[in-house]
Amino acid sequence: MSQKNRNIRIIPKLDIKNGLLIKGINLEGLRVLGDPYDFAKYYYECGADEICYVDNVATLYGTNDLNKFISRTAKDLFIPMTVGGGIRSVDDIKQILSFGADKVCLNSQIIKTPNIISKAKKIFGSSTLCAIVETVKIDSEYFISCSNGRDLVKKNPITWAKHLEDLGVGEIFLTSVNKEGLKSGFDINIIEKISSKLKIPVIAHGGAGNFEHIKKVIKNTNIDGVAISSLLHYSAAPYFIKNFHNTGNTHFLKTLKKEMIKINVIKNLKKFLKKNKINVRI
Amino acid sequence: MKKTLYGLPKKVIFCKKTLMSNQRPSSTQEFSHKSLEKKNTITFDKKGISESWHYAQEKKKINFKKREKELLKLLDKHRGKHGEFDCVVPGSGGKDSCYASHMLKYKYGMNPLTITWPPILYTSYGYKNFKNWIKSGNFSNISASRDEGAMIKLTKLAVMNLMHPFQTFMLGQKNYPIQMALKKNIPLVFYGENEAEHGNPIADNNSSLRDKSYFTYKNIDSIYLGGASIKDLYNKHNIKKKDLDIFMPAKNEEIEKKKIEVHYLGYYLDWVPQETYYHAVENCGFIPRPFRTQGTYSKYNSIDDKIDDLHYYTTFIKFGIGRATYDASQEIRNNHLNYEEGKKLIKKYDGEFPNIYFKEILKYLGIKEDDFFKRLNKFRPWHLWKKEKKEWKLRHTANKDGTDD
Amino acid sequence: MSEYKKIKVNIVNLGFNNTFSIFQAFKSLGCNVQLIDKINKNKTDLLVLPGVGSYAKGMNTLREKNFDNYIQDYASDNNNKILGVCLGMQLFFSESCEFGKTSGLNLIPGKVKKIPNKANKVPHIGWNTVKTSKNNDFFKNNDNHFYFVHSYYCEPKNKKLILSETNLEKLNFCSSVMKDNLIGVQFHPEKSSIAGKNLLTNILKNFI
Numbered sequence A: 001m002s003q004k005n006r007n008i009r010i011i012p013k014l015d016i017k018n019g020l021l022i023k024g025i026n027l028e029g030l031r032v033l034g035d036p037y038d039f040a041k042y043y044y045e046c047g048a049d050e051i052c053y054v055d056n057v058a059t060l061y062g063t064n065d066l067n068k069f070i071s072r073t074a075k076d077l078f079i080p081m082t083v084g085g086g087i088r089s090v091d092d093i094k095q096i097l098s099f100g101a102d103k104v105c106l107n108s109q110i111i112k113t114p115n116i117i118s119k120a121k122k123i124f125g126s127s128t129l130c131a132i133v134e135t136v137k138i139d140s141e142y143f144i145s146c147s148n149g150r151d152l153v154k155k156n157p158i159t160w161a162k163h164l165e166d167l168g169v170g171e172i173f174l175t176s177v178n179k180e181g182l183k184s185g186f187d188i189n190i191i192e193k194i195s196s197k198l199k200i201p202v203i204a205h206g207g208a209g210n211f212e213h214i215k216k217v218i219k220n221t222n223i224d225g226v227a228i229s230s231l232l233h234y235s236a237a238p239y240f241i242k243n244f245h246n247t248g249n250t251h252f253l254k255t256l257k258k259e260m261i262k263i264n265v266i267k268n269l270k271k272f273l274k275k276n277k278i279n280v281r282i
Numbered sequence B: 001m002k003k004t005l006y007g008l009p010k011k012v013i014f015c016k017k018t019l020m021s022n023q024r025p026s027s028t029q030e031f032s033h034k035s036l037e038k039k040n041t042i043t044f045d046k047k048g049i050s051e052s053w054h055y056a057q058e059k060k061k062i063n064f065k066k067r068e069k070e071l072l073k074l075l076d077k078h079r080g081k082h083g084e085f086d087c088v089v090p091g092s093g094g095k096d097s098c099y100a101s102h103m104l105k106y107k108y109g110m111n112p113l114t115i116t117w118p119p120i121l122y123t124s125y126g127y128k129n130f131k132n133w134i135k136s137g138n139f140s141n142i143s144a145s146r147d148e149g150a151m152i153k154l155t156k157l158a159v160m161n162l163m164h165p166f167q168t169f170m171l172g173q174k175n176y177p178i179q180m181a182l183k184k185n186i187p188l189v190f191y192g193e194n195e196a197e198h199g200n201p202i203a204d205n206n207s208s209l210r211d212k213s214y215f216t217y218k219n220i221d222s223i224y225l226g227g228a229s230i231k232d233l234y235n236k237h238n239i240k241k242k243d244l245d246i247f248m249p250a251k252n253e254e255i256e257k258k259k260i261e262v263h264y265l266g267y268y269l270d271w272v273p274q275e276t277y278y279h280a281v282e283n284c285g286f287i288p289r290p291f292r293t294q295g296t297y298s299k300y301n302s303i304d305d306k307i308d309d310l311h312y313y314t315t316f317i318k319f320g321i322g323r324a325t326y327d328a329s330q331e332i333r334n335n336h337l338n339y340e341e342g343k344k345l346i347k348k349y350d351g352e353f354p355n356i357y358f359k360e361i362l363k364y365l366g367i368k369e370d371d372f373f374k375r376l377n378k379f380r381p382w383h384l385w386k387k388e389k390k391e392w393k394l395r396h397t398a399n400k401d402g403t404d405d
Numbered sequence C: 001m002s003e004y005k006k007i008k009v010n011i012v013n014l015g016f017n018n019t020f021s022i023f024q025a026f027k028s029l030g031c032n033v034q035l036i037d038k039i040n041k042n043k044t045d046l047l048v049l050p051g052v053g054s055y056a057k058g059m060n061t062l063r064e065k066n067f068d069n070y071i072q073d074y075a076s077d078n079n080n081k082i083l084g085v086c087l088g089m090q091l092f093f094s095e096s097c098e099f100g101k102t103s104g105l106n107l108i109p110g111k112v113k114k115i116p117n118k119a120n121k122v123p124h125i126g127w128n129t130v131k132t133s134k135n136n137d138f139f140k141n142n143d144n145h146f147y148f149v150h151s152y153y154c155e156p157k158n159k160k161l162i163l164s165e166t167n168l169e170k171l172n173f174c175s176s177v178m179k180d181n182l183i184g185v186q187f188h189p190e191k192s193s194i195a196g197k198n199l200l201t202n203i204l205k206n207f208i
Helices: A036-046 A067-076 A090-098 A108-112 A115-124 A157-167 A188-197 A211-219 A230-239 A251-255 A265-275 B051-059 B064-078 B095-107 B124-137 B148-162 B167-184 B202-206 B230-235 B241-247 B252-258 B273-284 B306-319 B323-333 B339-349 B355-365 B369-377 C020-028 C055-064 C067-076 C087-091 C193-206
Strands: A009-017 A020-025 A028-034 A051-055 A081-084 A103-106 A129-138 A141-146 A151-153 A171-176 A202-205 A225-228 B087-090 B112-116 B140-143 B188-191 B261-264 B385-388 B391-394 C008-012 C032-036 C046-049 C082-085 C093-096 C108-114 C124-129 C145-150 C152-156 C162-167 C172-179 C182-185
Touching (some): A009 A265, A009 C124, A020 A036, A051 A067, A067 A081, A090 A103, A129 A188, A188 A211, B087 B095, B095 B112, B095 B188, B230 B241, B306 B355, C055 C067, C055 C087, C087 C182, C152 C172
Parallel strands (some): A009 A051, B087 B112, B188 B261
Antiparallel strands (some): A009 A020, B385 B391
């Protein structure tokens, strides 16, 4: 039985700042799209396999604000949640799990102190620990970044990912910073290189603009799942328009017109993938 | 009372709303800039709040539908009336010029001639953005070709006389498009945002027009480039007239004769800086810098010239205001960031030394590092800087962690 | 749903993983749920041993709180029902080879082994199908996709105890087990959407 027979996971990824769902391009820009709870619940109802939340500014500001949100969604959503952003210690991990998360994702802290993984692994097990790898392509060379695409780190992502696997991380969440938010396809080159080298699961993220892109990245790499942001959030935003008084770039939201008829993009995507001989949970 | 450098306000105040400092100079006539002369700074009210905050609040009340009607009226007057092109849009493919040119051409049916004053030293991604801008918008473009030797001499002078590495770029950016408008007989010129967005007197903002004094001159003796008079530039520094002309502002009489009007598109359209980034990506193939800009937290503002980062650093030395402060206070005014977030960003990034391109720039200009730093320290206002244990530190910061706070 | 309101569920809180979700899952079915982190001699209808984490940490935590003896005693009376989820199911077994050899509760003879990663991606994370050969009351009338997240699997000595099996690339492993008053599931019903809820409902209906 080949790797391809596993069910590919479709994972909506939500970037959250100050309790609002935001969507950038190349992990830059803080355009508000709505209340993340509305989107998370909707995606659960649509058949998402997992949900991933990342607090985009936790490392930047040194904060941890997601706990309330995690509990609120854990009450109503019965699918796994992976949560990340600003996780700096074993205590942070314990706390996030206690609020209802199933896996945690880390990046900046692992780069700073890689032994956080060996400490955490002994308590929580490898399968709880997910590492975000942000790949940045400059001309034709690849590097990684941290603090949500802000700080460049001169390491090669392939060797870094392998190192993470050796440290005991259970899963890699691979974001192509250059492709993120552009809806023009994935960086199949780097995804293929990393997913074929590792023995742990790899989730590809960054670039999904249409179903063909998603089909292409699954068929041409050894990934276990696809994380999707722009494609889903922009489609759903008109259903959940609300007024917000918090600080944030709500300009775009104010230009949207409310849409009453909802399209289940996740279901349609899964049907499309199944038709193209890709296993998914339907 | 000891005079301060540039006659800056002796007491340092940070805007209670936007964190901008009262040391910030307001827009000047770049071409009459003499070394160490007095600078006008932005205004604060009695409560310690900057005028730009008040402008941002007033902006919320503006009826942009009405403004758009004014714009349409203006455009109707000029559309198709001046030969091949009906307006000039200065730009380099940054997010603002992408937005301005794109809106004028595709939303309002104009046929803009884009005029580019190229960066002193292009970044690779900046150049790609320029190309993508022209290609994606199918724009006609004239890029200034200037004598590189003259450019280097002027820039070096600007650095050593004024500690202003970016002056030659700013000169060309402000003057060259006007020269072209005159040459091509296109009287309508559109810049993007009014600098008022960044803290100039509100009085400037009630008109769409850019004040003529910023880009015209009456008397050639009033012109100083790189801190040197025109005579000195010709005679002492051996820059040929024909190579210097491209940096010069236009003669006032010529502007009057050809009725050149320079407008801010930002007067007519609700300009949200962060949204212009999205627009530029989605429509013009704009890509941000692949890493954070040194000295600030963002990746998409002014990223095409390697010297820009150094420019902001010298601003930090001269006025105690780093790039993170500029970016954060603008975002606070637009309600994208709050005060506390701004403070954290300023603490983390303000004054970060731009080492990525530094050596390359100095080599290009023919300046030795030692000479640069010696000269740099002469521009540290005494009322802003204190030397503690061989290290220069700010006396006052937005986070109240300066030596004198 | 109201029929479940009378069902008392006690969930052992090991303190280092997500017990919030399984608590919410039973609560949403209308049960009277409690999280316990010390031995609670009050009668309960279902004792749940959940967990994601390392085997050694799990066993050490149980021992520290004296839960190991308590559970072994509790299990000796067939009227007491215990549900083990993921690590909880693994703890039922005799031993695990994680970080050397660690003894388990030994309620079900058998070993806990690492999923070989030569041909399989390890950890096994994601949705997978569960195949039951027996006619059983728990998996009927249900979608058979459940969510798994584990690097180790259980191998009961007595194959007849296997309730369901699941396939990986090159491994067929026991995804649920039943011995008298014990049920163990390797997957997470509280994270398996409607299928998971249905399974828990079936357990509440037919096991207790």
